[in-house]
Amino acid sequence: MTDPDSDAADGPRGDPFPDTGLHRRRRAADAARLFPILGLILFCAPLLAPAGEAGLGGSILWFFGCWGGLIALMVPLSRALRGPVDGGDGTRGDG
Numbered sequence: 001m002t003d004p005d006s007d008a009a010d011g012p013r014g015d016p017f018p019d020t021g022l023h024r025r026r027r028a029a030d031a032a033r034l035f036p037i038l039g040l041i042l043f044c045a046p047l048l049a050p051a052g053e054a055g056l057g058g059s060i061l062w063f064f065g066c067w068g069g070l071i072a073l074m075v076p077l078s079r080a081l082r083g084p085v086d087g088g089d090g091t092r093g094d095g
Contacts, residue, residue, distance in 0.1 A: 024080070025080065025081065028077055028080040028081050029081060031077055032074075032077055032078075032081060035070060035073075035074060035077075038070070039066070039070050042066040042069075042070070043063060043066060045062065045066075046058070046059040046062050046063070
């Protein structure tokens, strides 16, 4: 019988989630790669509206609102990506 509190249940490396900081940084980098696509979709949305429904003023407000929204969403993401990745020895680790 095995002890349920033993480290054998975690696999050969011990901890099942060894480096959550690196994992979060990679997910933040993935999200940052999607921002241009999100921006393109949002900026093209007024083009899909029926002609004359929103008008030029509405389109301009939509454009600058989306622009400001993307900037506001990117601020915490850029802060998450700004810090160095520790490779254990204090180096950045990106080559």
